[in-house]
Amino acid sequence: MRDTASSPLPFIDLQAQRSRISDQIDAAIRRVLDHGAFIMGPEVTDVERQLADRTGAAHCLTCASGTDALILPLMAADIGPGDAVLVPSFTFTSSAEVVALRGATPVFVDVDPQTFNIDADSLKSGLRAADSAGVTAKALMTVDLFGQPADFDPIREIADEHGLWILDDAAQAFGATYKGSSLGTLGRVTGTSFYPSKPLSCYGDGGAILTDDTELYERMKSVRVHGNGGGSAEAKCLGLTARFDSIQAAILLEKLKIFDDECEKRNVIAQRYSEGLSDVVQTPQLIDDVTSVWAQYTLVSEQRNTIVETLAADSIPTALFYPLPLHIQGPYRNYPVAGNGLPVTERLANQVVSLPMHPYLEADAQARIIAAVRTALAS
Numbered sequence: 512m513r514d515t516a517s518s519p520l521p522f523i524d525l526q527a528q529r530s531r532i533s534d535q536i537d538a539a540i541r542r543v544l545d546h547g548a549f550i551m552g553p554e555v556t557d558v559e560r561q562l563a564d565r566t567g568a569a570h571c572l573t574c575a576s577g578t579d580a581l582i583l584p585l586m587a588a589d590i591g592p593g594d595a596v597l598v599p600s601f602t603f604t605s606s607a608e609v610v611a612l613r614g615a616t617p618v619f620v621d622v623d624p625q626t627f628n629i630d631a632d633s634l635k636s637g638l639r640a641a642d643s644a645g646v647t648a649k650a651l652m653t654v655d656l657f658g659q660p661a662d663f664d665p666i667r668e669i670a671d672e673h674g675l676w677i678l679d680d681a682a683q684a685f686g687a688t689y690k691g692s693s694l695g696t697l698g699r700v701t702g703t704s705f706y707p708s709k710p711l712s713c714y715g716d717g718g719a720i721l722t723d724d725t726e727l728y729e730r731m732k733s734v735r736v737h738g739n740g741g742g743s744a745e746a747k748c749l750g751l752t753a754r755f756d757s758i759q760a761a762i763l764l765e766k767l768k769i770f771d772d773e774c775e776k777r778n779v780i781a782q783r784y785s786e787g788l789s790d791v792v793q794t795p796q797l798i799d800d801v802t803s804v805w806a807q808y809t810l811v812s813e814q815r816n817t818i819v820e821t822l823a824a825d826s827i828p829t830a831l832f833y834p835l836p837l838h839i840q841g842p843y844r845n846y847p848v849a850g851n852g853l854p855v856t857e858r859l860a861n862q863v864v865s866l867p868m869h870p871y872l873e874a875d876a877q878a879r880i881i882a883a884v885r886t887a888l889a890s
């Protein structure tokens with residue numbers, strides 16, 4: 512066991528994971544170097560099959576990033592000018608960026624104060640805001656923030672009533688379940704990210720799209736490679752270079768072998784945090800019948816800045832996800848917002864703080880973090 516009494520702690524410890532499987536990863540990379548199929552090699556097909564099997568989705572299409580995993584479906588579904596997509600403002604930039612990049616209109620909605628995920632009532636006022644702005648709501652984007660699924664049942668009711676399709680941004684939540692179903696099957700399309708800090712990650716950029724919609728899958732496959740016509744030299748549509756590469760797929764295949772174990776460890780760590788802190792601060796709440804992959808463990812406190820400073824003085828890193836709501840940031844400031852502003856999002860931006868979270872966080876290091884948070888809150 513390392514001496515953790517005062518040494519700096521990592522926020523996410525990728526090296527601990529690497530030391531567990533370094534021989535396997537090195538061998539997997541070497542296999543790709545030896546066969547030389549760097550683009551669309553056998554590892555890519557293999558990982559797509561495994562991700563589809565794991566989730567129960569009919570199709571998986573890997574791609575170059577989590578952002579591509581969101582823009583490819585929008586391109587394939589021809590979402591563009593005059594169309595609106597309802598998006599929470601309390602999320603990472605990509606969720607709204609892809610909509611704006613398409614020339615469509617992101618309409619910002621608020622989130623639930625306990626789960627940080629889309630608030631169904633705010634969706635209804637988002638629809639009114641889209642109407643007032645003269646754009647047609649075509650889709651909504653659920654974001655499964657910090658690893659917990661959005662509450663799909665009430666959201667789907669609204670989506671069905673208004674003819675919207677659901678694009679699920681599961682960048683932070685691959686592996687989580689909602690009422691027994693895996694993310695990947697809850698929206699018409701689900702996008703995820705394998706960015707190194709994500710619960711399931713590679714050693715670079717990467718992402719994947721899951722869907723049961725065969726027609727859309729075929730179109731996304733074409734968009735992934737410049738509108739490639741599958742054998743024909745003529746482009747079928749505009750596209751991108753958005754492939755996942757074979758070395759990253761090989762790495763992901765090795766990481767998938769330990770992923771379930773890592774998710775269990777994340778759950779134990781989240782539970783320990785909650786036991787150590789829920790009497791003094793707002794700790795994360797899961798809704799009934801979901802599992803989380805705990806991409807982040809995020810507290811809400813009016814003393815957020817004191818927590819950050821106290822932990823920093825003890826060499827414990829923290830992170831703020833997200834200190835600036837999207838709807839107030841430059842590129843998004845002129846898009847419609849549900850209701851009279853987004854009070855929950857704006858409050859959370861000033862009060863959230865995420866603690867170190869990874870499967871290899873040892874109990875003594877975690878006790879030190881918990882003690883430091885309690886000290887901060889007592890000051």
Ligand SMILES: Cc1ncc(COP(=O)(O)O)c(C=O)c1O
Pocket residue numbers: 576577578579602603605606654680682683704705706716717718
């Ligand atoms: C909620 C969310 N959506 C989308 C993305 C984009 O993923 P990537 O960085 O792989 O493009 C991220 C990544 O941080 C994210 O957290």
